[in-house]
Amino acid sequence: MDVSIEEKIASFPVSELAFDSLAHGFSGFGEKGTYDEFDLKSISCEQGGLIFLITLYNESGGALAATLAALSDSIAHLYAKNGEEYSENITICIIVDGVKEMSSSAQIFFESQGIEFPLPVLDKDDIYFYNAHKGLHRLNAVNEIPVASTWLDLYKFSVKCSGDCQDKLQTKCGDISVQFLVCIKSKNAGKLDSHKLFYQKICDYIAPSYCFQIDAGTCPAKEAVYNVWYAFQRQENMGAASTSLYTHPPKNYFNLLSIWQFNDFAKKSLAGIWGESASGYISVVPGQFSAIRWAALASDPKLPPQIGPQPLDVYLKGLQPLDPFESAIYQTEDRILCKEIVNRPKFGWKIRHVESAIAVTDSCNSWSELLKQRKRWNSGALFSKISFASGLKRYVKGENSISQKLDRAMSSTLHTFWGVFEWLLLGIFLYSIVALTGLAFNRGSVDQYSNIATFSAIALVVIPLMFQIAIFANDVKSDLSQKIVYFSVVVQVLVTFVIGMAAVWMNPDLLRLILIVMAIFIGTIALSCIKNRQSSNVVIPFAKSSIQYSLINPVVSLILWAYAVTNIHDNSWGTKGLDSPDYKSSMQSQYKKFRRYYVLLWLSTNIAVAVALYVIFANNHLLGITVLLTLSIIENVIAMLAISTRHIRNVYQKI
Secondary structure, eight states, X not given: OOOOHHHHHHTSSOTTOOOEEXXXXXTXXXXXXXXXXXXXXXXXXXXXXXXXXXXXXXXXXXXXXXXXXXXXXXXXXXXXXXXXXXXXXXXXXXXXXXXXXXXXXXXXXXXXXXXXXXOSOTTSOEEEEEEEEEEHHHHOOGGGSOTTSHHHHHHXXXXXXXXXXXXXXXXXXXXXXXXXXXXXXXXXXXXXXXXXXXXXXXXXXXXXXXXXXXXXXXXXXXXXXXXXXXXXXXXXXXXXXXXXXXXXXXXXXXXXXXXXXXXXXXXXXXXXXXXXXXXXXXXXXXXXXXXXXXXXXXXXXXXXXXXXXXXXXXXXXXXXXXXXXXXHHGGGHHHHHHHHHHHOTTTOOEXXXXXXXXXXXXXXXXXXXXXXXXXXXXXXXXXXXXXXXXXXXXXXXXXXXXXXXXXXXXXXXXXHHHHHHHHTHHHHHHHHHHHHHHXXXXXXXXXXXXXXHHHHHHHHHHHXXXXXXXXXXXXXXXXXXXXXXXXXXXXXXXXXXXXXXXXXHHOHHHHHHHHHHHHHHHHHHHHHHHHOGGGHHHHHHHHHHHHHHHHHHHHHHHHHHHHHHHTTTOOSOXXXXXXXXXXXXXXXXXXXHHHHHHHHHHHHHHHHHHHHHHHHTTTOHHHXXXXXXXXXXXXXXXXXXXXXXXXXXXXXXXX
């Protein structure tokens, strides 16, 4: 006798499970975002409160278990801090983007939670929706995280970042019950498609106060959820929350890949994000862990249509066919969402950085994976800055206050400056090599070798770069090409290091300048750690690996930008095996033509800037280096002032 899925789940020996289920089929699922017929009214979901979205593609069950364990700890801490009177509903929603793409270990994890596989009617375009009330301790499946795995290390480090807030929570909050939703799509349609289902259907029905996004494999610290919730409570105009993200500290301080990623995340969380915050506009809330006030996203029928589309309409435009420029913007669609939230007229929404909301996320396992990930991030960040700055005129003409218009003008100016500086990174790097070589060979008997040394240094930097650009542009993936790239990067790092050390040795003024820049950067990091005590957990590994990071960062940053520019036509996700362009074959020539002109523009402007800098500072390269170093630390100076101001204000309020 056939047994229905409801009967199978009902017979599962877990007392707190009470699944309702729906297998809902509709036509046109293959066309992204066709959820018009998807109806949640037949499912008895509790409404309001906080909702947490975890999107799952091919991540392992260990990654999902680690995320749920850390999230359960953080939710428990939220209840413990608020006491027994806290009564908001908590919903944890997992959207699986394609049952066939789901890993076997993730399937095993779901089976341990009461969902039995195989699911029925796998050959149809169905969505399977499950609703359960679970004890929070059931989701805290720490024992199901594989021993000696990366995910267990991430979870343990998130606990360490929780400081001393991890005591007595299990006994106080062991009986917490949460609403547990699992939505399994039978076909993969992309992460943005999952967000459409989440925001336009699930959130529209549940109407939560705040929507949290968490990637499978990211572990929030115990205080993270409470700190974000508390920030929302205190600041009524806070539309979204940016958090502090870290990767696991490097276990081997000769592993340059791990060192670079750890320091890059730490530098942004401890210093970079403060510069953006002080500018008046935070350009991105990290998809790994962030939160948005539902009122800042929800459609408002009272608003007249002439004010433009609603935020979600613009955000989900990425599901439609896009031209190359739009496609570049939507490679980081979370930046689009930030822009649309702050652009909503008459609301005055702000994106705030909650520095004490810490989360630990996974990192790339290979340089090739890092290249593809940062291709998407760098291209999306640059084009989003262009899009944000181009909207200044419309914002100023809108019905906004004078102070809002001034804030927007300042933030647009700063973000434009940072975007231009990133775009001209190649030209700045080339001039710096020439200038440092000149400073190293401009004294005494070695002055006669200055021209030879300059041409040799340029050749040792530019020739490897030409090989790299050729390999990146043609997407050569052979072992030989990867070895050429690695060897060329080593050559560039060594040349930069030797020339830099020689220039410092011959010019004491340059050494003093570098020490001043280092003092500003270290001061920013120190102030950030004082402001947020939990950040101290990353300071020691950050200090241990800072020398290695400083040596490789200029070349690595340049290589990542070169790869992003030469692959602007590739709008694929890049990681998790999703490395095929997401556009119709009929548009391939249009994308490649865009890439051709884009690369030519990048090379010509950077060469022109390198030549211009050389001509301007031909008689005083020390001044040229001073100007460039000053421009490079503007963000750190702004961050230091912002952190100092915030810290002084907090101390004054306590007095």
